[in-house]
Amino acid sequence: MSVQERKQRERAERERLIVATARELAEQQGWDAVTTRRLAERIEYSQPVLYSHFRGKREIIGAVALQGASEMAVAMRAATAAADGPRERVAALARAYLDFAARNPAVYDALFQLDGGLAYAREDTPAPLKDAFAALLETLGEVAGDGVDPGLFTETFWASLHGLATLTREGRLPPEHTERRVQMLVDRLAMA
Amino acid sequence: MSVQERKQRERAERERLIVATARELAEQQGWDAVTTRRLAERIEYSQPVLYSHFRGKREIIGAVALQGASEMAVAMRAATAAADGPRERVAALARAYLDFAARNPAVYDALFQLDGGLAYAREDTPAPLKDAFAALLETLGEVAGDGVDPGLFTETFWASLHGLATLTREGRLPPEHTERRVQMLVDRLAMA
DNA sequence: CTCCATTGTCTAGCGGTGCTAGGGTCGGAT
DNA sequence: ATCCGACCCTAGCACCGCTAGACAATGGAG
Numbered sequence: 001m002s003v004q005e006r007k008q009r010e011r012a013e014r015e016r017l018i019v020a021t022a023r024e025l026a027e028q029q030g031w032d033a034v035t036t037r038r039l040a041e042r043i044e045y046s047q048p049v050l051y052s053h054f055r056g057k058r059e060i061i062g063a064v065a066l067q068g069a070s071e072m073a074v075a076m077r078a079a080t081a082a083a084d085g086p087r088e089r090v091a092a093l094a095r096a097y098l099d100f101a102a103r104n105p106a107v108y109d110a111l112f113q114l115d116g117g118l119a120y121a122r123e124d125t126p127a128p129l130k131d132a133f134a135a136l137l138e139t140l141g142e143v144a145g146d147g148v149d150p151g152l153f154t155e156t157f158w159a160s161l162h163g164l165a166t167l168t169r170e171g172r173l174p175p176e177h178t179e180r181r182v183q184m185l186v187d188r189l190a191m192a
Numbered sequence: 193m194s195v196q197e198r199k200q201r202e203r204a205e206r207e208r209l210i211v212a213t214a215r216e217l218a219e220q221q222g223w224d225a226v227t228t229r230r231l232a233e234r235i236e237y238s239q240p241v242l243y244s245h246f247r248g249k250r251e252i253i254g255a256v257a258l259q260g261a262s263e264m265a266v267a268m269r270a271a272t273a274a275a276d277g278p279r280e281r282v283a284a285l286a287r288a289y290l291d292f293a294a295r296n297p298a299v300y301d302a303l304f305q306l307d308g309g310l311a312y313a314r315e316d317t318p319a320p321l322k323d324a325f326a327a328l329l330e331t332l333g334e335v336a337g338d339g340v341d342p343g344l345f346t347e348t349f350w351a352s353l354h355g356l357a358t359l360t361r362e363g364r365l366p367p368e369h370t371e372r373r374v375q376m377l378v379d380r381l382a383m384a
Numbered sequence: 385c386t387c388c389a390t391t392g393t394c395t396a397g398c399g400g401t402g403c404t405a406g407g408g409t410c411g412g413a414t
Numbered sequence: 415a416t417c418c419g420a421c422c423c424t425a426g427c428a429c430c431g432c433t434a435g436a437c438a439a440t441g442g443a444g
Contacts, residue, residue, distance in 0.1 A: 156356070162358070
């Protein structure tokens with residue numbers, strides 16, 4: 001049995017290698033540069049090996065997205081834990097969100113811009129995605145305001161952050177004054 | 193000279209046909225389906241003809257984007273003109289924006305999601321883009337609040353709308369309650 | 385009217401993409 | 415020792431964006 005177990009371990013290890021390599025390549029040169037040929041070459045296997053782990057490129061993007069969601073949740077919780085008071089927590093959360101998006105553009109794209117074949121906002125949504133949303137909700141629920149559904153408020157606030165993140169990164173918004181825009185969102189949306 | 197003029201007219205007409213066909217195909221089957229081969233076949237010319245009008249696929253996307261920007265500006269001004277009071281105008285603007293994005297997803301993608309090779313938020317930004325932003329500014333400038341730069345406020349509000357539009361369309365936000373989210377943005381961001 | 389040059393268009397092809405069929409090799413079980 | 419199955423690779427499919435080069439049609443000059 002030990003042989004089978006070893007093979008299974010090696011297989012899992014190789015799968016991790018694929019995801020890590022795809023992510024690395026995407027961060028270095030953008031997702032367009034992540035082709036099955038290049039990816040296969042980097043992991044030193046032939047293309048078909050990729051397809052024994054994932055249905056296709058889409059699923060690889062999805063795997064990177066799930067990894068990113070977990071890290072993002074950690075980053076957001078760390079940021080809010082270090083802040084005092086609801087309002088400060090919201091500000092810290094927003095900055096952590098935008099900071100993550102700016103530092104990991106490829107991962108952010110995998111999560112919210114590209115099609116990774118993942119289900120969002122449903123019962124069968126993968127746990128890491130639900131948890132990332134939960135991390136938002138924990139802090140934002142405090143400042144939803146009276147009679148306002150915390151989930152709905154979180155969705156709206158999240159959408160605003162997402163718009164800021166994407167438009168800024170693609171140069172559709174001037175890069176300066178980002179902090180002032182964030183501050184404005186926090187000041188006006190958060191009720192506390 | 194008349195012959196040259198006729199040819200020039202026909203050439204311009206064909207260029208319009210290319211843009212219209214690309215847009216139509218994109219709305220029907222998504223931008224992925226807009227390949228140079230399919231596009232060429234639909235306009236009943238060979239592929240190289242496309243390249244005598246545009247540098248490449250990117251420029252075709254850009255042309256659709258500019259067309260869309262003009263239409264969007266018209267739609268937003270029409271919506272705000274029919275509303276009384278600053279706050280109502282903002283609400284009408286927001287609805288018009290999201291309505292346009294929902295009804296013309298491919299055009300919206302060309303404008304804000306894909307790379308059409310256009311310059312945004314600069315002096316050399318094409319006029320239609322500047323004008324679309326101006327249409328936003330006309331209404332949003334009224335409710336920026338005391339001591340707040342109208343441009344900065346417009347950018348922030350726009351980003352929020354953009355986030356709502358994209359996340360909703362890709363199923364990352366549940367489709368219901370869209371109206372309540374918009375209302376929340378208007379209520380809290382607009383100062384008037 | 386003939387010839388030439390320019391303009392316009394097409395066919396064919398290059399290097400790339402995601403993905404897969406089919407064959408060979410190698411190791412564990414009998 | 416032999417078999418068998420799991421594993422992986424080579425080769426190739428249909429498609430992509432884009433372009434070189436051949437060919438035909440057209441307008442102007444002699």
